[in-house]
Structure formats: C-alpha cells, structure tokens
Amino acid sequence: MAMISILASFTVAERTRGDAAALNIAGSLRMQTYRILNTLHELRFDLEKDSVSLNAKLSHALDDFTDRLKQPDLIRAMKKATDQQLVAQHQKIEHLWVHQVMPSLRAENRWDASHFYDQEKTLEALFIEIDSLVSILENNTENKIRLLLFIQFTCLAFAIVIILVSVEDLRKKIAQPLKRLMLLVREASQHNFSIRSELKGEDELSALGQTFDDMATQLSASYANLEARVKQKTLxxxxxxxxxxxxxxxxxxxxxxxxxxxxxxxxxxxxxxxxxxxxxxxxxxxxxxxxxxxxxxxxxxxxxxxxxxxxxxxxxxxxxxxxxxxxxxxxxxxxxxxxxxxxxxxxxxxxxxxxxxxxxxxxxxxxxxxxxxxxxxxxxHNKSSERQQLSLLEERTVIARELHDSLAQSLSYLKMQVSRLQKVQQKETVSATQETIIAEIRTGLNNAYAQLRELLTTFRLQLNQPSLKEAIQQTIDEFSKRMQLSIQFDYSLPPSLLSPNEEVHLLQIMREALSNIHKHAQATAIAVELSFVRASVHLLIQDNGVGLKDGKVPENHYGLIIMRDRSMTLGGHLSIENRPEGGVQLHLNFSPVSVKTPSSIMLTPIQPS
Incomplete structure (x- = not known):
C-alpha cells in the first residue's frame, strides 16, 4: 500500500510538474495583456509627447508577449496536458494572438479611434481567453492536488483497514495461539495434560499447537501408564x-x-x-x-x-x-x-x-x-505325637516286661501252690468251707492271670502297631480267629484325635467287650463301629448272641467293672443293653481331651444313627 501511495504520488507529481510554471506564464500573459492595453492608452492619449519611446515600449511588450506565449514550460505543459479543453484554449489564445492581435497592433492605421476601439475589444477578448486559460490551469492543478489527496487518504484508509485487519489477524493467529500455548505450558508444568490447544490451520503456530497436543496426549498416556505402574508396584x-x-x-x-x-x-x-x-x-x-x-x-x-x-x-x-x-x-x-x-x-x-x-x-x-x-x-506335630506315643509305648513295654517277670511269675507260682494244695486236700479230709475257699482262690488267681495276660497282649499290640486303627484291626482279627467268624468293622475317626492314654482305654474296653462276647454270647455276627459325631467319640459293638439274662448287666462281673472304670477315666458314658432283635449292644460315648465342647453337648449322651 505504501508503494502504491508512493507511485501514485510520484505519478501525480510528475504530471503536475510544469503546471506551476505554465500557470505563472499564463498569469504573466494576462499581466502582459494589461501592459499592452495600458501602452495603447498611453499612445492614444500621449501621442505627441513621446511616440517613439511608446512605440518601442509597445513593440517590446508585443515581443515579450510572443516570447512568453512560446515559453518552453508552457509548451511542455500543453504537450503533457490530458485536458483537451486546456490545449484548445491555448491554441485559441495562440491563434487569436498571431492572427488578430499581433497584426492589428502592428498595422499602420492602428491609432485611429475606430481601430483603437477594435484593438481594445480584441485585447479584452484576449484577456478573457487568457483568464480562462489561467482558470483551466488552476482547476487542473487543483484537480491533480485533490486527486493526490484522494489517493493519499484512500491509501491511508486502506492502510488503516489493513492495519486493523492485520492486527485482528495477528490477534487470532498469533496472540491467541501464543496465549493458548502459554496456558498449555503452565498446565503441563503442573502435570495437567488434559487441556488441548484446539488450533486448526496450516501456519507454524497451528502446527506447533498440534504437535503440543500430540505431545500432551503421549505424555498423558505415559503419565497415566507410569501412575498405573507405580500404583501397581505400590500395591x-x-x-x-x-x-x-x-x-x-x-x-x-x-x-x-x-x-x-x-x-x-x-x-x-x-x-x-x-x-x-x-x-x-x-x-x-x-x-x-x-x-x-x-x-x-x-x-x-x-x-x-x-x-x-x-x-x-x-x-x-x-x-x-x-x-x-x-x-x-x-x-x-x-x-x-x-x-x-x-x-x-x-x-x-x-x-x-x-x-x-x-x-x-x-x-x-x-x-x-x-x-x-x-x-x-x-x-x-505328628513327629511329636509319635515320639510321645513311642515313649509311652516303650514305658508300657517296660511295665509289661516287669509285670511278666514279676507279677506274672508270682501269679503262676500261686497257681501252682493252689494246685498242690488241692492235691493235698484230695488225700486228706477237709471241710466244705475250705474247699470253697480254695476254689475261689483258684478262680481269682485264674482271672487275675487272664487279665494280666490280656493287659500284656494289649501293651504288645500297641508297641507293634502304633496306629489305633491297625491295633483295633489286629485285635478284631485275633478275635475273629478265636470265634471263627467275620467281624464287621467301621472306622471313621479323624487323624490325631485321641491321646495315647485314650487309645489304650478304648482298646481295652473293646477287647473286654469282644472277650465277653466270645465267652458268653454265642454270637454268629458281630459289628464294631468307631465314629466321631458332634465332638464325641462313639464306640458301638453289637452281636446277635443270647443277650443279657433278664436284660440286666451283672453287677459284680470283674470285666464289666473294669470297662466302667475305664469309661469314667475317659469322662464318657457306657451303656450295655439287649437289642430288640436279639443280642447285646455296647455303646461308649466320650469327648476326647483334644476336643473342646460346651457343657450342653456333654450332658446328653448322643445315640449313633
């Protein structure tokens, strides 16, 4: 726009160059017309005084007018003029001067009154034409100046508009994007990558904003990934x-x-x-x-x-x-x-x-x-229990050995002495009371010896078979051979439930019960069930033998007394009764030491299903 303004100003100035000189020349022509007319008046009214000098003055004025009319500046201005009216006016003045005014003023009869009047009219017409030329030159000059001002103001207006548009464009394309980018930088410095530049376009700032958006997206994903990994690692x-x-x-x-x-x-x-x-x-x-x-x-x-x-x-x-x-x-x-x-x-x-x-x-x-x-x-725990059980079994083995070497030998000696006493009594006459006492002593010794043998057998079973189930199975197998029948056995105790003492008492009660069945029941079917129900151990032994006489348990039976004592030692409940379908049922119910139960469960004996 500045170049346009400069070029337009240069063009107008170039076209205006010489107009001032032409205007001055035109003005001098108008002034020279006044001088010629004034010289004519002097010649008319002062002819007798100095006609020669006045004629010379008039001739000089005419020559000067002619010279002025042919001034190069005026000729160049006419040649450059685009206004045909100005050119025509100049040509008209030149024609009027050359063909009318000049010949008239140089004629011989120029001082006649009638001729003077015509010359005066001609000079006035020339003056009017020159004044028109001056007016045209002035108007053209003013028009050029107005054109130059119009161009300047137009260029200024366009420059202002361009500046405003440029400022707005700079604000939209530079200031706002830069402000947005600075906001993104501040947010990014606070680890907030959720804001985007939202810059669209093909310029550098838009490309920078889009690149920043991509970088923010990647950084956000990286930070999220890192935070997730840190959180995961922390977890x-x-x-x-x-x-x-x-x-x-x-x-x-x-x-x-x-x-x-x-x-x-x-x-x-x-x-x-x-x-x-x-x-x-x-x-x-x-x-x-x-x-x-x-x-x-x-x-x-x-x-x-x-x-x-x-x-x-x-x-x-x-x-x-x-x-x-x-x-x-x-x-x-x-x-x-x-x-x-x-x-x-x-x-x-x-x-x-x-x-x-x-x-x-x-x-x-x-x-x-x-x-x-x-x-x-x-x-x-198993090893500790095994060591404890083996230690106890070793102790029992020692006791069994001592019983066998001491008490068993003593009982055998007493049995032999009772046998000798009975043989001596057969040779001598004794009372019935003595025979009865001797018989009772022999029976007691036999029972004591049998109990001792059972106890020694039990000790040896536990030593050879540390597992309660295997010890019971061996006992059942032993009595099966004795009674020549198959004994049904069902075992469902959890492991490590009973202590070694409880196992011994339970095994002794079972052996005593099977021994009584062998001696007295005449049974053909025996079932043994050992289970753990509601925190209690249940031993159930059933047979289909002859049952208890009158349904009552003998009060002074040595084996039954031992079984009740053992059940009391276990803290349980022992019941022996006839079965409705025939035979006897023994039921032992006790809570092991390893089981902790409330008193409500222990007070009521639980009948097995």
Missing amino acids: ELERSHAALQLLHDASHHLYEHGGDLCRGAVPVLKAVEKLLDIGPTNLYLASDEMPHLTPVMTTQVITRPAYCKDYSCNACLKTDTPDPIPVSEKTKIKLTLPISAGNQQLGTLETHYPQGRVLSDRAIRLLETLTDQIGTAVYL
Whole structure:
C-alpha cells in the first residue's frame, strides 16, 4: 500500500510538474495583456509627447508577449496536458494572438479611434481567453492536488483497514495461539495434560499447537501408564509386605497352637483369602488310619463341620450373609496344592477362585510357602505325637516286661501252690468251707492271670502297631480267629484325635467287650463301629448272641467293672443293653481331651444313627 501511495504520488507529481510554471506564464500573459492595453492608452492619449519611446515600449511588450506565449514550460505543459479543453484554449489564445492581435497592433492605421476601439475589444477578448486559460490551469492543478489527496487518504484508509485487519489477524493467529500455548505450558508444568490447544490451520503456530497436543496426549498416556505402574508396584509392595507379615504370623500361629489347625491355620488362611481375593479354602490330611484324605479344616462354612474338635472356636464359620449358590455352580476354579515335608506326602490344600481370573506367580508362591509351613507344622506335630506315643509305648513295654517277670511269675507260682494244695486236700479230709475257699482262690488267681495276660497282649499290640486303627484291626482279627467268624468293622475317626492314654482305654474296653462276647454270647455276627459325631467319640459293638439274662448287666462281673472304670477315666458314658432283635449292644460315648465342647453337648449322651 505504501508503494502504491508512493507511485501514485510520484505519478501525480510528475504530471503536475510544469503546471506551476505554465500557470505563472499564463498569469504573466494576462499581466502582459494589461501592459499592452495600458501602452495603447498611453499612445492614444500621449501621442505627441513621446511616440517613439511608446512605440518601442509597445513593440517590446508585443515581443515579450510572443516570447512568453512560446515559453518552453508552457509548451511542455500543453504537450503533457490530458485536458483537451486546456490545449484548445491555448491554441485559441495562440491563434487569436498571431492572427488578430499581433497584426492589428502592428498595422499602420492602428491609432485611429475606430481601430483603437477594435484593438481594445480584441485585447479584452484576449484577456478573457487568457483568464480562462489561467482558470483551466488552476482547476487542473487543483484537480491533480485533490486527486493526490484522494489517493493519499484512500491509501491511508486502506492502510488503516489493513492495519486493523492485520492486527485482528495477528490477534487470532498469533496472540491467541501464543496465549493458548502459554496456558498449555503452565498446565503441563503442573502435570495437567488434559487441556488441548484446539488450533486448526496450516501456519507454524497451528502446527506447533498440534504437535503440543500430540505431545500432551503421549505424555498423558505415559503419565497415566507410569501412575498405573507405580500404583501397581505400590500395591504389589503392599501385598508383598502383607504377605511377609502374613507368613510371619502364620509361622507364629502354626507353631504356637501346635496341632490345632483351626486356631493356628484358619486365621492365616482367611487373611490369605482376603489378601488374594480367593476362597473358600479346605485342608485335607493323609492318615494311616484312613484310605483317603480326611478333611480337617475349612475357612468358609455355614454350619459347624462334623470333624470339628473345638466347639468354642468359630474360626471356620462365615460371619456374613450365607451364599445360597454352591461354589461349583459359580464357575470357580479349584487350585490344589500338595502339603508335604521332605518326600512325605501329608495332604493337600484346596482353594477356589473365580473363573477367568489368573493367579499371579507371586500369589501361587505365597500359597506354596504357606502350604510348606503348614506341612512343616503338621509334620512336627505328628513327629511329636509319635515320639510321645513311642515313649509311652516303650514305658508300657517296660511295665509289661516287669509285670511278666514279676507279677506274672508270682501269679503262676500261686497257681501252682493252689494246685498242690488241692492235691493235698484230695488225700486228706477237709471241710466244705475250705474247699470253697480254695476254689475261689483258684478262680481269682485264674482271672487275675487272664487279665494280666490280656493287659500284656494289649501293651504288645500297641508297641507293634502304633496306629489305633491297625491295633483295633489286629485285635478284631485275633478275635475273629478265636470265634471263627467275620467281624464287621467301621472306622471313621479323624487323624490325631485321641491321646495315647485314650487309645489304650478304648482298646481295652473293646477287647473286654469282644472277650465277653466270645465267652458268653454265642454270637454268629458281630459289628464294631468307631465314629466321631458332634465332638464325641462313639464306640458301638453289637452281636446277635443270647443277650443279657433278664436284660440286666451283672453287677459284680470283674470285666464289666473294669470297662466302667475305664469309661469314667475317659469322662464318657457306657451303656450295655439287649437289642430288640436279639443280642447285646455296647455303646461308649466320650469327648476326647483334644476336643473342646460346651457343657450342653456333654450332658446328653448322643445315640449313633
């Protein structure tokens, strides 16, 4: 726009150049016309005074007018003029001067009154024409000046408009984008990458804004990814810490409570379930007394399991609202982990988790470490129980040996002396009272010797067969051979339920009962059932023999007295009665020392199904 203004000004100035000179010349021509007319007046009225000088003055004035009319500046201005009126006016003046005024003023009769009047009219006409020329020149000059002003103002207006448009364009394309970019920079410095520049276009700032948007998107994704990874790592560290704390607590609980897995393992397993969001978890242990794995513990049950040993403990019971949908119907996956100590398989730990979820290696390692701790605790408890039982059995072996070497020999000696006494009595006459007393002494000695032999047999059985089930099975096999019949045997006791003393008392009661059946029942079918129901051990022995006479138990029967004493030692209840279908039923019900039960369960004897 500045170049246009400069070019327009230069063009107008170039076209105006010489107009001032032409205007001055035209003005001087008008003035020279006045001089010629004034000289004519002087010649007319002062002819007698100095006509020669006036003629010379007039001639000089005419020549000067002619020279002025032919001035180069005026000729150039006429040649450059685009206004035909100006050119025509100049030509008219030149024609009027050359063909009318000049010839008239140089004529011989120019001083006549009539001729002077015509010359005066001609000069006035010339003056009017020159004045018109001057007016035209002035108008043309003013028009050029107005054109120049118009061009200047127009260019100024366009410049102002262009400046305003440029300012607005700069504001929209530079100021606002820069302000937006600065906002993005400030927000990005505060780790806020959610704001976008929203710049559209092909300019550099738009490209910069789009690049910044892409960078913000990538940084936002990177920060989100990093935050997620940090959160995940933090959660993993917290879980690792919780796992380490859990393993420490597990070690403390398991070894503090010994073989009580409910109090020792259930809280730990529930903590694992909460930590890993799994469950329920069940623990099964192998036993020499059972052909299959036996459930010994669970973490989420609605009712107390049958194998529960501690009715004051509610660790395995669910405290929240029971889930009516079974686990198998909820598409849960079962994970079974072996429990072992060295090469010895002790059982399995079974847990469940939702289908579609994958347990991490860390979670599986935690479960494996926990199973190792449980296996170690179970193994140590079993070894402790075995050492205790073997120590007790060794002590019993020593007692049996001492009884055999001392009391058994003494009883044998007394039996032989009684036999000698009876032979001496056969040779001599004795009273009936003496014979009766001697017979009673012999019977007592025989019974005492038989009881001693049974006791020694029991001790030897326990020494050779540490397992209660195997010891009972050996006893049943022994009496089966004696009575030449098959004895039905059903065993369903949880492992490690009875103490060694309880096992001895239970085995002695069973042997005494089978011995009485062998001696008195004349039975052809015998069934022995040993079970654990509602925190109580139930021993049920049934036969189809002749039954009790008059349905009453003999009061002074030595073997029955021993059985009642043993049942009282166990803290249980012993009942012997005839069966409706024939034979006798013996039922022993007691709660082992390892089982903690409320008094309401112990007060009422439980009849087995």
